[in-house]
Each structure stands twice: as C-alpha cells, then as structure tokens.
Amino acid sequence: MIAEHLALFVASSLRLAMPLVFASTGELVSERAGVLNLSLEGMMLTGAFFGAWGSWSTNDPLLGLLIGVLAALIVALVQAWLSVSVGANQLVVGIGFNILALGATTLLYREVFGALSRDAIPGFGKWHVPVLGDLPWMGTALFQQTGLVYLGLGLLLVTWLALDQTAWGLAIKAVGEEPRAADQAGVAIRRIRYGAVLFAGGMAGLGGAFVSLGDIHTFTENMTNGAGYLAITAVIFGAWRPGKTFLACLLFGAATALQFQLPDMGVTVPTTLLLLLPYVLALLAVVGAVGRTAPPAALALPYRRG
Amino acid sequence: MKSLSSALARPLRDRRSLWTLVAIAGSVATGLALVALTSGSIWDALGAFGDGTFGSAYAFGSSINRAVVFALVGLGYILANRANLVNVGGEGQIAVGGMFATAAALNHGISGLPAGLAMLVPLLSGTLAGGVWGAVAGWFKVKRGTNEVISTLLLTFIGLLLVYGAVQSEALLRQPMTSSATLPESLEIPDATKLPLLFAASGSPMHLGAPLTLAALVLGWIVLARSKFGFQLKAVGYNPVAARRAGIDDGKVVILSMAIAGALGGLAGAMMIQGEQYSLKSGFSSGFGFDGLVVGLLARGSPLGVLLGALCFGFLRSGGIAMEITARVPAAVVLIIEGLLVVTIAAASQLAAHKEGAS
Numbered sequence: 001m002i003a004e005h006l007a008l009f010v011a012s013s014l015r016l017a018m019p020l021v022f023a024s025t026g027e028l029v030s031e032r033a034g035v036l037n038l039s040l041e042g043m044m045l046t047g048a049f050f051g052a053w054g055s056w057s058t059n060d061p062l063l064g065l066l067i068g069v070l071a072a073l074i075v076a077l078v079q080a081w082l083s084v085s086v087g088a089n090q091l092v093v094g095i096g097f098n099i100l101a102l103g104a105t106t107l108l109y110r111e112v113f114g115a116l117s118r119d120a121i122p123g124f125g126k127w128h129v130p131v132l133g134d135l136p137w138m139g140t141a142l143f144q145q146t147g148l149v150y151l152g153l154g155l156l157l158v159t160w161l162a163l164d165q166t167a168w169g170l171a172i173k174a175v176g177e178e179p180r181a182a183d184q185a186g187v188a189i190r191r192i193r194y195g196a197v198l199f200a201g202g203m204a205g206l207g208g209a210f211v212s213l214g215d216i217h218t219f220t221e222n223m224t225n226g227a228g229y230l231a232i233t234a235v236i237f238g239a240w241r242p243g244k245t246f247l248a249c250l251l252f253g254a255a256t257a258l259q260f261q262l263p264d265m266g267v268t269v270p271t272t273l274l275l276l277l278p279y280v281l282a283l284l285a286v287v288g289a290v291g292r293t294a295p296p297a298a299l300a301l302p303y304r305r306g
Numbered sequence: 307m308k309s310l311s312s313a314l315a316r317p318l319r320d321r322r323s324l325w326t327l328v329a330i331a332g333s334v335a336t337g338l339a340l341v342a343l344t345s346g347s348i349w350d351a352l353g354a355f356g357d358g359t360f361g362s363a364y365a366f367g368s369s370i371n372r373a374v375v376f377a378l379v380g381l382g383y384i385l386a387n388r389a390n391l392v393n394v395g396g397e398g399q400i401a402v403g404g405m406f407a408t409a410a411a412l413n414h415g416i417s418g419l420p421a422g423l424a425m426l427v428p429l430l431s432g433t434l435a436g437g438v439w440g441a442v443a444g445w446f447k448v449k450r451g452t453n454e455v456i457s458t459l460l461l462t463f464i465g466l467l468l469v470y471g472a473v474q475s476e477a478l479l480r481q482p483m484t485s486s487a488t489l490p491e492s493l494e495i496p497d498a499t500k501l502p503l504l505f506a507a508s509g510s511p512m513h514l515g516a517p518l519t520l521a522a523l524v525l526g527w528i529v530l531a532r533s534k535f536g537f538q539l540k541a542v543g544y545n546p547v548a549a550r551r552a553g554i555d556d557g558k559v560v561i562l563s564m565a566i567a568g569a570l571g572g573l574a575g576a577m578m579i580q581g582e583q584y585s586l587k588s589g590f591s592s593g594f595g596f597d598g599l600v601v602g603l604l605a606r607g608s609p610l611g612v613l614l615g616a617l618c619f620g621f622l623r624s625g626g627i628a629m630e631i632t633a634r635v636p637a638a639v640v641l642i643i644e645g646l647l648v649v650t651i652a653a654a655s656q657l658a659a660h661k662e663g664a665s
Binding site for chain 1: 340344392394446450451452453455456457459460461463464467468470471474475596599600603604636638639640641642643644645646647648649652653655656657
C-alpha cells in the first residue's frame, strides 16, 4: 500500500516536473548568456496550443510537437531580435509577449476548436520501457512515462555537459558575465545570445507541448497557468546551475503532486503552503539564507560596443 | 526624458514619438482587423467600445477606477526607477494591500470608529502592508545584494498565494461557511469603511480614489522634480558610490524608495477593495499590477506620462469588456492589442534611439 502510493507519488512528481525541466533548462542557458525571457510563459503557452492544434489537424502527435516547437521558436526569434539587436527592455518585452500569447492562443482556440473544446486530441501514450518497466515499484515510478520524459532528461544531460565541458559553454558563460571582455576576445556576442534565446524558445515549446500532448491530451485557455514563471523560479532557486535547477524542478513537481495526492490519502494539508513552497524557497535562496547565489552579471543588460 | 505626453503633443518633431505613434497605430489597426474578423459588424463592436468607455456615467466611472490602480502602481514604479530600481512587484503589493485593508475593515473595533477614521484606518493598513512588501525587497537588496527584479517577482507570487490562502480558511478571512456553496471570499466590508462615491446619484462607481490619485501624481511630480529626496533618488540612480561620497545614505534611499513604491501599490489594493469590490476574493488583483507596471515602464519617468498611460489602459480594458459582452468580440482581442502595444512601444523607443545615433 505504502509502496504503491510512493511509486505513484514519484511518477506524478516526475511528470509534473517535466514541463519545468524543459523550460528551465532552456531559460538557464539564455540567462547564462545574459538574456532574461520573462516571455517563457508565453512561449510555453504558444507551444502548448500549436502542439495541440498541430496534433489535432494532422492526427499525428509527433508532427504536432514539431509545430508547437516551431511556433515557440518564432516567438523566441522576435524576442531575440528585440532583446539582442534592438536592445529593448527585456522585462517589458517579456510581459508584453505573455499578454499577447494569452490573447492569441485564447482567440485561436475559440476560433479553431470552438465546440470541440472538450475533445481529446491525439497525444503521446505512455511508454512501458521493456524490462525496466516491470521492476517492482521503480518500474511504475520511473519507466512507464511518455517518451517525452526521457527526451527531456536527455536534453538536460546534453545541455549540462555542453555548458560545463565545451568551448560553447564557456563562451555562453563569458557573454553573460563579462560581455565586453568576451567581445574583445573575439566571441560573437550577438550570435551566441540569439542562439541561447532560440534554445530557450525551443525548450519552452517542448515544455508547453508536453503539457497539452504528453500529459492532458487537450488544450484549455491559459493552460500553462504560470508554469513559465515557475520555471524561471526554478532557475533562480537552482542558482543558475543545471543540476540544482533540475532538483528544483523535481521539488516543485513533488509539491504539486502532493497537493493532489495527500487529499486522496485522507491527509489534510493547507494547499496554500504547498503552493507557496517554491516561491519561498527561491526567495530564501536569492537572499542567501540557503547558500549564496548570484545571477549572471550581465543578466538583462543589452550589449552595445563603445 | 520624453513622456507619452510630449509624444502626443509633438508627433513629428522627434523620431521616438513618430515611431511610438506608428507602434500605437499598427497595434490598433491589427486590433480592428481582428474585431472585423471575429464579430459580425465592426461598427457594432466600436459602438460597444464607445458605450463601455464614455457611453455612460457607469462606464466612465469604472474606467477611471481602473486607471486609478494603474496610475498608483505606475507612479511607484517611476519613483523607484529614478534610483535605478526596477519594481516588478506591483501585483503582489496590491494583493497584500487589499488583504490587510479587508482585515482591518472587518475588525469591529476599526469599523466602529467615527466615520472618517473607519475608512482611513483600513486604507492606511493596506498602504502600510504594501510598503512593507516593497521595503523587504529594498532591504534584501541593501543587506544581501539581491536583485530587486527577482525578489519583487517572487514576493508577488507569495502575496497572491497569501490572499488565496486567506480566503480559503475561516480562521483567516473566509466568510462563515453556511453551506457547501459558500464562496471562498471574505464577508462584505461594513459601509462605514467604504470609500465615498463621488457621483453616486448618476450611477457612477467613481470613488474618492480618483482625486486622491491625482493628488498623489502631483505630489510625486513635486518630489521628483523639486525635493531633496528626488535629488537623492537621482544621485543614487546615477552613481551610488558618488552619492555615498557626497554624504547620501544610499542604502536608506533604496529601502525608502522601494517602500514608497510598495505603499502606492498597497494603497491601490486597499482602494480596489474599499472603493469598488467590497470583499476580498482570490485573484482580485489579477493583471492590475502588471498593467500598472507597463504604464510605469512606458511613462519614461514622467508622472504626466503615468497619468496618460493609466487613462489609456483603463479605457482600453473597460471598452474591451463591453465589446465582449454586447458585441460578442472575444476579450482576447483586447489582450492581443495590449500585448502588441507593449511590445511595439518598447521596440519603437529603442529603434528611434538607434536611428538617432546613426544619423
């Protein structure tokens, strides 16, 4: 009984953490390069809607996923142009995009889906990993998820290695900490920042499509409901490091899972406390109460020569 | 610093204003095209927009009430921004302000005070709560070097969730549960604690907040342009090290300016409860703080710009709601127009700066 609950808890924590894992991994890279995307929420919502729309109209969740990612990349491209080339205020642009994405997806949803709103769309089924999926309780907890979960974990691992072990990673971090010195050393600041924002957009698109295609198999208005902000919070609590950020996502996912599971088990906990947990922890982290953390020095500052 | 006002007054003389006008015209044109596509008749939709903004005393008053909130948050933003601080926490400051105002108004000791005080004490409680919420971010910045964008954003989510929690629990602010259908919201506040309506006879919901906000804007202008504190803000914003050498306590200025910005947000929240909504609900502040932030950002440091921006957004929101109700235009269209306005105006001001630099 306990083992069953535990397996269910681990499985749903991981599933609920995945949209955050995708989005925060992308945002982490972008912030390390010095660009803050408050528009992460809007990119995720865009990915969730266009993923659902693509899957519904092509009847193929994989094509849907690609369409969702592509749509989020377009938002990211405009965001990159405004943040990097134009040098517009990244906070303003990000908030503007979130308002725009909420309006556009809500309008399109009503125009396209209309009365079909409650219908399920083709999504990704669970993948019962051979052998591992049959393990006593680990199998249910970890190896009976959709393939997207393993894709996300793989991308996280690759990003982590790239950031810490490659020249690209070094260049990204240099651009975010000391853009002037990096520029003088011949690093192509614009190209790296464009690439980083596009990476954040693609990952946010995947995270959004995970919500509509991998988890719930439908689209609803404002479906991501703050997940983008929570992913940014995970990056902060994770001290702008991939491993810690991943743990932060898992913790936030677990807090969400408990909200659903504790009442089922007959335990009453004020849900407010569980909802508050991520933000309070992140606040404690940034004020240095649990290990000192500092954002990249050039975060949200456009770079201009001279 | 060019404000929205000069943008409207001298459209052709400087490039930034021209680009801003192009941005506004483009956003509005896109919005009109969407209205035409989604509704039967664009004239019905525009008529509804007109009715929802200037069409009646009710519509006009509720637009002004929205503008009051945007203006107070926007004014707080530009005050703190003068010291180079970015307060993105308006939404949370409104939330805690509204929550504490409600708690004070529902306290029998306070609502039993003589008429004026019964209204004033909750208003001040909300202001104080918002001020503390802002000051905390300033204090973290001074003592721990925490970036205030991050701390005010996190404090916003915490503030919103505290309101959510407060109206879920009868031990806190939830009204007594008489049946399972009892909504998770507070009791209505007593009449003595409500802000007086200015034109109640005409059916306008405009409350005392409107003239108070105008006074706050004038005061804000005086503080920024004429006072010693305004000078200190500017000095700290320009160069905190030089300001310290000149004998200015820069830490105090940072905490105080964040406290003032937060207090203005808290005041706005208290006014929303005491002037119009009369009971606390989860999400009562939804979007108001972020709209106010945008107004502050677009005002380019000028209180007059805050006033004009707040009025624009107040009427835009109200007109959009009316279009949805009477002309069946999805309210999402207004979100699209607003989002486009924010993004393109932000881009326009920078594009203009580039071109000026190049020529």
